[in-house]
Amino acid sequence: MAQLELVHPAPVERTGLQPRADHDVIAQIVADGARVLDVGCGDGALMRMLIKECSASVRGLDIDPAKVHRCVSRGLSVVQGDAERDLEQFPSAAFDYIIFSHALMKLHDPAAVLRTAARVGERVIVSINNAGHWRPRLRMIFQGKLARWTDDAPCTVRDFAGLARDMRMSVERAVPISRGHTGAPFARTLWRANWFAEQAVFVLAP
Amino acid sequence: MIHTGGAAAKLQAAGGVRSLSFDKTSPLQLQSGETLAPLTIAFETYGALNHDRTNAVLVCHALAGDQFVASPNPVTGRPAWWPRIVGPGRPIDTNRFFVVCANTLGGSMGSTGPGSIAPDGQPYGLRLPAITIGDTMRAQAMLVEALGIESLFLVIGPGLGGMQALNWASAYPRRVFACATVAAAAKQSAQNIAFAELGRQAIMADPDWRNGAYLTHGVRPTRGVGVARTAAQIAGLSASEVRARCDGARSKERFGFTVENDSGLARPNQAGYVDRFDANSYLYLSRAMDGFDLASDFGGRLSNAFQSAATRHGVFAFSSDWRYPVEESREIARALIGAGAEASYIEIESDNGHDAYLGEEPAFEAALTGFIDAAATARGLALQAGAR
Structure with missing residues (x-):
């Protein structure tokens, strides 16, 4: 079972839009000057954060032309493409980190893409919304409704830990996030994190 | 400078x-x-x-x-x-x-x-x-x-x-x-090679081409270049534009489909093409493009x-x-x-x-x-x- 490590980030100076909580965590994890591929980079918010705070060499991949257009117009190196087909084009060990920030569970075959990512990058960072949090669980039980705050396939912390184990990838670090901040109440074990983390960021090593 | x-x-x-x-x-x-x-x-x-x-x-x-x-x-x-x-x-x-x-x-x-x-x-x-x-x-x-x-x-x-x-x-x-x-x-795609071949054939079929020596004879194969130009022009349009022109021509007269006469959609960048563009240049450059395959x-x-x-x-x-x-x-x-x-x-x-x-x-x-x-x-x- 994965060991959970609580990370207490130093306050980050914020300008403009509030960054996503998982972006803060990822920016803490990524080493300075690292080579990073952001899969499903969206409008490039995380890419710019990593360039600014980690001096990282960041590339992006996204399927949405409008989002790629925004990225390229802002000077980011982004390729319009489909992770399920185009990630395998990258040479092996081309990056230090492959990042899926709330992107992996939007794919048809997350396991296959994760395997490719493990070949292309030294580390794979995945952030997910935790469908095992008590709120969606109770909503499911009492209202019979799935969570509406996510458009990816539902995945819990334990689901993802199990996926990593099945793929023989070790979870180097798992960071729970709740209420927009690192950490979650009682989240010292995976079992508890699965109840109390709203999101989680995993660092996988092949 | x-x-x-x-x-x-x-x-x-x-x-x-x-x-x-x-x-x-x-x-x-x-x-x-x-x-x-x-x-x-x-x-x-x-x-x-x-x-x-x-x-x-x-x-x-x-x-x-x-x-x-x-x-x-x-x-x-x-x-x-x-x-x-x-x-x-x-x-x-x-x-x-x-x-x-x-x-x-x-x-x-x-x-x-x-x-x-x-x-x-x-x-x-x-x-x-x-x-x-x-x-x-x-x-x-x-x-x-x-x-x-x-x-x-x-x-x-x-x-x-x-x-x-x-x-x-x-x-x-x-x-x-x-x-x-x-x-x-x-x-270069097979389609482009085909279009270029069409243009080249049109130029070489023009009697004024004179086996490529038209300059020494003081003539120019303008009709052949015109066809080559149309071929290139059609390929430069989108499929929907070609269809729109075809539909427009059909409503006017029975055999009236020409791209170049459609003044409503004529492009300023192609004005003067026939006079300006040398027929043999088209042959040489289109051949160069046909042979382009960087991977090979x-x-x-x-x-x-x-x-x-x-x-x-x-x-x-x-x-x-x-x-x-x-x-x-x-x-x-x-x-x-x-x-x-x-x-x-x-x-x-x-x-x-x-x-x-x-x-x-x-x-x-x-x-x-x-x-x-x-x-x-x-x-x-x-x-x-x-x-x-």
């Missing part, structure tokens, strides 16, 4: 067309094994080279283009062909960059081509050796060197020019900081063509382009990814077919500006620094 580094190069200007001439001491070695000398490359420049000579941009024109990318052609009076992209305050800002555009080898606007006078005093005609895209690039390289430019900040081009730009990035990765490929391909020089794997990965790439494709469909640009993007190159690839939503690159496409301009500005920052070229 012009630093004629090569001792053999001689600067000339006639009728508003500037050119550099290389004498027999610096021949161009062609891929066919033959050599070409003397050699003339006509070109135009905009803006000024900075002190460090780091702000040079080479624009490579398309098959029907010329070196007058940002100013009217003094010979034909045709307006600048890419005024939305090259000029003061445009994505390729001439206040910031030194822009060089050369008439391609084999062209008909001053550079050595089949219409040029051979050493024996007669026009080359079909006696000009066959040329390849690589040959046209090496001719551009001779010009760039003669202008005293060791490395280019950017090489950019649409169609034929995009092929040349890719070739530059592959052949001289250390001399090209950034490469932008617009509506082009790394290999690298064991059939396109990503091998970009192995040194020193150049930043921007690949721009238009959704309705059926001359160079997005799939072909996607192949370039995949190859660049595979080579580990820093690359951006974007498909621009447009209804204007291949010729979209010439028109008003704000999304294309914004993306190109972002790509160029980011590359300029990485190159240490300050924003709006201008020439020193």
Whole structure:
């Protein structure tokens, strides 16, 4: 079972839009000057954060032309493409980190893409919304409704830990996030994190 | 402004067309094994080279283009062909960059081509050796060197020019900081080869072609060139535009479908094509494009063509382009990814077919500006620094 490590980030100076909580965590994890591929980079918010705070060499991949257009117009190196087909084009060990920030569970075959990512990058960072949090669980039980705050396939912390184990990838670090901040109440074990983390960021090593 | 580094190069200007001439001491070695000398490359420049000579941009024109990318052609009076992209305050800002555009080898606007006078005093005609895209690039390289430019900040081009730009990035990765490929391909498609063959057959079937020696006979195969032009023009439209014209013609008269007579959709960039474009140039350049397959020089794997990965790439494709469909640009993007190159690839939503690159496409301009500005920052070229 994965060991959970609580990370207490130093306050980050914020300008403009509030960054996503998982972006803060990822920016803490990524080493300075690292080579990073952001899969499903969206409008490039995380890419710019990593360039600014980690001096990282960041590339992006996204399927949405409008989002790629925004990225390229802002000077980011982004390729319009489909992770399920185009990630395998990258040479092996081309990056230090492959990042899926709330992107992996939007794919048809997350396991296959994760395997490719493990070949292309030294580390794979995945952030997910935790469908095992008590709120969606109770909503499911009492209202019979799935969570509406996510458009990816539902995945819990334990689901993802199990996926990593099945793929023989070790979870180097798992960071729970709740209420927009690192950490979650009682989240010292995976079992508890699965109840109390709203999101989680995993660092996988092949 | 012009630093004629090569001792053999001689600067000339006639009728508003500037050119550099290389004498027999610096021949161009062609891929066919033959050599070409003397050699003339006509070109135009905009803006000024900075002190460090780091702000040079080479624009490579398309098959029907010329070196007058940002100013009217003094010979034909045709307006600048890419005024939305090259000029003061445009994505390729001439206040910031030194822009060089050369008439391609084999062209008909001053550079050595089949219409040029051979050493024996007669026009080359079909006696000009066959040329390849690589040959046209090496001719551009001779010009760039003669202008005293060791490395280019950017090489950019649409169609034929995009092929040349890719070739530059592959052949001289250390001399090209950034490469932008617009509506082009790394290999000429079978459809394009077929269209070009149609155009070539039309030219050669014209009795005024005179086996390629029409210049010595004082005639021009204008009807053949007209058909070649229509073939190229149709391929430059989007499928929906072709359909719209066909429908429009059908409603008027029974056998009235002609693209060129449809004044409602006629494009200003193609006005004067027949008079201006040399039939034999079309034969030579279309053949060069047909033979273009960058991967074949690298064991059939396109990503091998970009192995040194020193150049930043921007690949721009238009959704309705059926001359160079997005799939072909996607192949370039995949190859660049595979080579580990820093690359951006974007498909621009447009209804204007291949010729979209010439028109008003704000999304294309914004993306190109972002790509160029980011590359300029990485190159240490300050924003709006201008020439020193």
